[in-house]
Amino acid sequence: MKTSIATVSISGNLREKLAAIAAAGFDGIEIFEQDFIADEASPREIGNMIRDHGLEITLFQPFRDFEALPEPYRAKAFDRAERKFDVMQELGTDLILICSSVHPKSLGGIDRSAADFHELGERAAKRGLRVGYEALAWGRHIDDHRDAWEVVRRADHPNTGLILDSFHTLGRKLDPESIRSIPGDKIFFVQLADAPLIEMDLLYWSRHFRNMPGEGDLDVTRFMQAVMATGYSGPISLEIFNDQFRGGNTKSIAQDGYRSLVALMDDVARAEPEIDSPTIPARAQPLGVSFVEFASRGDEARDLESLLSALAFEKVGTHLNKAVTLWQQGDIRIVINEETSGHAASMWSARGTSVCDLGIKVADATAATERAKALGADPFAQPLGPGELPIPAIKGLSGSLMHLLDDTADMDQVWSREFASDATPTGAGMTHIDHLAQTMSYDEMLSWSLFYTSLFDMQKSPIADVIDPDGLVRSQVVETKDGALKVTLNGADTHRTLAGSFLAETFGASVQHVALATQDIFATLATLKERGFETLEIPSNYYADLTARFDLPSGLLAQMQQHNVLYDQDDSGSFFQCYAPTTAAGFFFEIIQRADGYRGFGGPNAPFRIAAQKRMQRPKGVPAR
Ligand SMILES: O=C(O)c1ccc(O)c(O)c1
Numbered sequence: 001m002k003t004s005i006a007t008v009s010i011s012g013n014l015r016e017k018l019a020a021i022a023a024a025g026f027d028g029i030e031i032f033e034q035d036f037i038a039d040e041a042s043p044r045e046i047g048n049m050i051r052d053h054g055l056e057i058t059l060f061q062p063f064r065d066f067e068a069l070p071e072p073y074r075a076k077a078f079d080r081a082e083r084k085f086d087v088m089q090e091l092g093t094d095l096i097l098i099c100s101s102v103h104p105k106s107l108g109g110i111d112r113s114a115a116d117f118h119e120l121g122e123r124a125a126k127r128g129l130r131v132g133y134e135a136l137a138w139g140r141h142i143d144d145h146r147d148a149w150e151v152v153r154r155a156d157h158p159n160t161g162l163i164l165d166s167f168h169t170l171g172r173k174l175d176p177e178s179i180r181s182i183p184g185d186k187i188f189f190v191q192l193a194d195a196p197l198i199e200m201d202l203l204y205w206s207r208h209f210r211n212m213p214g215e216g217d218l219d220v221t222r223f224m225q226a227v228m229a230t231g232y233s234g235p236i237s238l239e240i241f242n243d244q245f246r247g248g249n250t251k252s253i254a255q256d257g258y259r260s261l262v263a264l265m266d267d268v269a270r271a272e273p274e275i276d277s278p279t280i281p282a283r284a285q286p287l288g289v290s291f292v293e294f295a296s297r298g299d300e301a302r303d304l305e306s307l308l309s310a311l312a313f314e315k316v317g318t319h320l321n322k323a324v325t326l327w328q329q330g331d332i333r334i335v336i337n338e339e340t341s342g343h344a345a346s347m348w349s350a351r352g353t354s355v356c357d358l359g360i361k362v363a364d365a366t367a368a369t370e371r372a373k374a375l376g377a378d379p380f381a382q383p384l385g386p387g388e389l390p391i392p393a394i395k396g397l398s399g400s401l402m403h404l405l406d407d408t409a410d411m412d413q414v415w416s417r418e419f420a421s422d423a424t425p426t427g428a429g430m431t432h433i434d435h436l437a438q439t440m441s442y443d444e445m446l447s448w449s450l451f452y453t454s455l456f457d458m459q460k461s462p463i464a465d466v467i468d469p470d471g472l473v474r475s476q477v478v479e480t481k482d483g484a485l486k487v488t489l490n491g492a493d494t495h496r497t498l499a500g501s502f503l504a505e506t507f508g509a510s511v512q513h514v515a516l517a518t519q520d521i522f523a524t525l526a527t528l529k530e531r532g533f534e535t536l537e538i539p540s541n542y543y544a545d546l547t548a549r550f551d552l553p554s555g556l557l558a559q560m561q562q563h564n565v566l567y568d569q570d571d572s573g574s575f576f577q578c579y580a581p582t583t584a585a586g587f588f589f590e591i592i593q594r595a596d597g598y599r600g601f602g603g604p605n606a607p608f609r610i611a612a613q614k615r616m617q618r619p620k621g622v623p624a625r
């Protein structure tokens with residue numbers, strides 16, 4: 001099946017768009033009229049340029065306000081169509097999209113429209129062209145794909161067909177099952193878009209908020225299942241009108257698009273096994289975080305080591321061949337990489353001390369890597385030194401790296417083999433990494449949530465607002481059903497927020513905090529206190545408010561206040577959390593205890609935590625700004 005994307009979906013001029021679309025792996029483009037009118041080359045030259053990129057022009061669009069007009073408008077509409085046919089022949093494409101009319105003079109009437117489409121089909125046939133009719137969700141008389149199909153059916157011309165667009169069907173809450181009764185050969189083209197569920201005017205929603213399948217809340221998979229059931233075999237094409245994407249990174253938005261299409265078609269094949277069979281491995285099941293690796297150097301590395309020591313981590317090994325050390329507590333492994341060449345070195349040069357690599361444990365690392373590659377991720381490999389194990393890795397987003405580990409091929413022995421370490425120090429009782437918190441610019445949140453949910457069997461939560469004293473941060477949880485891997489994505493709009501200043505300090509690093517789980521936070525903190533560990537100070541106002549919000553025993557409250565522990569409670573259980581001081585760049589560790597199956601992340605405490613961290617970062621006596 002051919003993949004395609006509309007040129008409106010990404011930013012840049014036509015040439016930049018073509019390069020990015022071809023590089024991402026698409027077979028073709030829907031060319032938007034504006035995109036080629038704005039270019040200085042002739043339609044013929046543009047057509048050749050597109051083909052030189054190895055791309056096909058799957059569709060020319062849009063053509064508006066054509067059908068059911070009275071004279072003299074009707075004749076004019078046919079003349080306009082003939083002019084567009086000229087352009088299409090120059091460009092070298094045979095299909096035009098005609099969207100349902102919003103013209104104030106349009107008379108409507110299924111048979112009137114059908115007659116117009118019969119005649120247009122006849123004129124198109126003379127030139128070897130085809131016309132496709134799409135119901136805009138806000139069309140004046142036709143706003144439902146079922147009515148558009150009735151027009152096409154009655155037009156009864158081999159060169160006139162239907163165009164389906166998931167947004168117009170799902171955005172209007174029309175049942176996509178109704179597509180199953182349309183003959184597949186009369187569907188000339190299929191456009192796909194998702195969108196977040198927000199109550200607003202349909203036209204405005206469609207033109208500004210569409211996003212890639214899987215990034216929003218519409219059931220695009222079910223829509224596509226119905227399309228495939230008809231026997232449709234034409235291109236599947238993304239048509240995404242989105243303000244962020246129009247201003248985003250051309251290359252990475254195109255890559256997101258390709259990733260979303262591959263994941264969608266895999267979902268469709270798995271949901272409709274009678275129609276298609278999957279061709280790529282299923283989403284990988286993450287089993288947890290195997291390691292977090294920091295790129296660091298010199299004094300910065302010593303500072304990080306002091307922080308880890310204060311948190312009762314032990315240095316349990318040094319790498320066979322490299323300037324890399326392993327720090328451990330329970331099942332938590334922190335790797336400090338001070339190599340002067342390779343990935344960590346370049347990350348350190350660009351970003352200073354920051355997380356440069358994540359190890360994710362999965363059931364089958366080879367299958368997970370295969371899936372990642374099929375979704376467009378680049379595999380990553382560095383030359384292996386003597387005694388080193390080949391562990392598959394992929395490049396993530398924004399320069400990040402992810403290793404995928406399983407228990408085969410001796411991968412579980414990497415620590416003993418490469419670091420001569422079999423120790424499992426208990427330290428202060430922290431057992432495993434509960435979650436990772438990634439910071440990014442707000443614009444990158446969709447890319448990251450798609451990255452995780454398309455590669456792994458993980459679900460995303462709705463986006464929540466977190467109030468920073470200096471701005472808003474948007475936060476979203478991406479996690480497995482069983483909670484084995486939990487990642488929070490935090491999107492910053494301004495550099496003045498804590499998250500935003502971390503991004504600026506580290507030039508786009510991603511993991512800003514790592515949450516470490518303990519079964520008994522007070523025992524852990526008592527041990528850490530003996531080692532001179534100091535937690536982030538929480539003001540007494542917070543504890544006064546806790547007393548008002550929850551019915552807590554006074555002994556517990558005093559204990560929390562003594563250790564600067566924050567508390568949350570909901571239907572799922574209760575939660576204790578406390579924070580280590582932030583590093584110079586703004587990275588920090590959090591220590592948490594979940595009780596009675598609490599599933600949240602202490603969201604209500606975030607504004608107080610952020611305010612406290614900002615106070616701690618600011619030298620005393622210096623005003624905020
Ligand atoms: O917003 C529009 O006008 C518009 C134009 C062409 C399309 O294919 C579409 O889905 C919407």
Ligand SMILES: [Mg+2]
Nearest residue numbers: 134165191239
């Ligand atoms: Mg459309």
